[in-house]
Amino acid sequence: MEMVQVVFLTVLMFFVIVTVHEWGHFYFARRAGILVREFAIGFGPKLFSYKRNETQFTLRLLPFGGYARMAGEDPEIVEIHPGQTIAVRVSGGEVKKIYLDQLDNRKNVIRGEVEFIDMVDDLKVRLNVDGESQQYPIYPKAMLVAKSHETQIAPRDRQFASKTVGQRALSIFAGPLMNFILAFVLFGVHLQMAGIPLENPTYVQIGDISKGMPAYEANLKKGDIIESIDGVKIGADYQKMIDLTSKSKDKPMEWTIRRGDEVFNVTLTPRAMEGQEGGKVGITPQLPSRKASIGETFSGAGVAMVDTTKIIFQGFGQLIKQFNMDDLGGPVRTFEVTGQIAKQGIVQLTYWAAILSLYLGIFNLLPIPAMDGSRLVFLGVEALRGKPIDPSREGMVHFVGFAMLFLLMIAVTYNDILRLING
Numbered sequence: 001m002e003m004v005q006v007v008f009l010t011v012l013m014f015f016v017i018v019t020v021h022e023w024g025h026f027y028f029a030r031r032a033g034i035l036v037r038e039f040a041i042g043f044g045p046k047l048f049s050y051k052r053n054e055t056q057f058t059l060r061l062l063p064f065g066g067y068a069r070m071a072g073e074d075p076e077i078v079e080i081h082p083g084q085t086i087a088v089r090v091s092g093g094e095v096k097k098i099y100l101d102q103l104d105n106r107k108n109v110i111r112g113e114v115e116f117i118d119m120v121d122d123l124k125v126r127l128n129v130d131g132e133s134q135q136y137p138i139y140p141k142a143m144l145v146a147k148s149h150e151t152q153i154a155p156r157d158r159q160f161a162s163k164t165v166g167q168r169a170l171s172i173f174a175g176p177l178m179n180f181i182l183a184f185v186l187f188g189v190h191l192q193m194a195g196i197p198l199e200n201p202t203y204v205q206i207g208d209i210s211k212g213m214p215a216y217e218a219n220l221k222k223g224d225i226i227e228s229i230d231g232v233k234i235g236a237d238y239q240k241m242i243d244l245t246s247k248s249k250d251k252p253m254e255w256t257i258r259r260g261d262e263v264f265n266v267t268l269t270p271r272a273m274e275g276q277e278g279g280k281v282g283i284t285p286q287l288p289s290r291k292a293s294i295g296e297t298f299s300g301a302g303v304a305m306v307d308t309t310k311i312i313f314q315g316f317g318q319l320i321k322q323f324n325m326d327d328l329g330g331p332v333r334t335f336e337v338t339g340q341i342a343k344q345g346i347v348q349l350t351y352w353a354a355i356l357s358l359y360l361g362i363f364n365l366l367p368i369p370a371m372d373g374s375r376l377v378f379l380g381v382e383a384l385r386g387k388p389i390d391p392s393r394e395g396m397v398h399f400v401g402f403a404m405l406f407l408l409m410i411a412v413t414y415n416d417i418l419r420l421i422n423g
Helices: 002-031 165-194 238-246 294-321 331-342 346-364 372-385 391-421
Strands: 036-052 055-070 085-091 094-099 110-118 124-129 132-146 149-152 204-209 225-229 253-259 262-268 283-286
Touching: 002 036, 002 055, 002 165, 002 331, 002 346, 085 124, 110 132, 165 294, 165 346, 165 372, 225 238, 294 346, 331 346, 331 391, 372 391
Parallel strands: 094 132
Antiparallel strands: 036 055, 085 094, 085 110, 110 124, 124 132, 132 149, 204 225, 204 283, 225 253, 253 262
């Protein structure tokens, strides 16, 4: 049951972090009037999908990230050429659906050969119907239907490239921004749960308790305070508790415990643990703490953001100076570490989730091809030049960058799997 809970918390954490990131892209793209075709969590085959308004929300098999696919970023839907036979359904004087196949099975439609069609700017179609030329306006949200699949057209003003540099930049930057906001919130939540350590503690407080060990069998609880052991006052000296316990392997000891206003005695018999000397009762301490105020929560979360950011960039610097594959961790290693932290409890997992969210935001802003940072660089160059860079060249840069990142991920994942196999 514990393993199921750990797996659930691990998957949930990644789901939240990725969803928040992609929601940032999705929300600000929609605010700018961009058609978001798909909001996906994960890559690969679809596991679950439903459509709401104009967007297909999809959960995919490989939980390595996600994307918000905007109209105009990729090659647009299937093209229709003059001379091609299609069928259209007209309602209210406008073409609402355009059928590309199974034309003989379509009912209440007009079939004809295309003389002219523009689904981006003019939004008009002219058909040759039994030798007669007929022209119809196209509804801005008309659907293309092929192989039982409907795809909404994207007029020029609904495409990503039609928006201002500022609108596009905000749509891209919003993903990492949401990760920064989530990290700040999670650091604050962690501070509320863990509290602020006392500067001059006067007691030792029990933190984690190992299952199957004497402290667990004696029903000691997290947060209990150790008053004395065999009549020896412990105070704030955790090392004294360790020394007394270590010397009493397989010998009963009388522990005096304070739990709130209640003080009681329990008998614990320390025993040996594999690979360790002396007696153990299976507890680790937690720093005595007090509840953080609202002001301390905000300031503490800010300090954690700054300190963690410095550590992340120091790690980037070390990686550049001394590159080693063993220093890299892919999805497998990240899941492994997250699972280990999830076993320690929700407090530690919350702090780790904050770190990962902050890391994801920072990493995505690096000027690496295919990352958000690289796309922002291209937008910055466009703002300086006053005109966009050739989309085909930009697309090639992102494609090559994505291919290299994908190959690196495969290599790192292979290395992680070998590490697991070799213990």
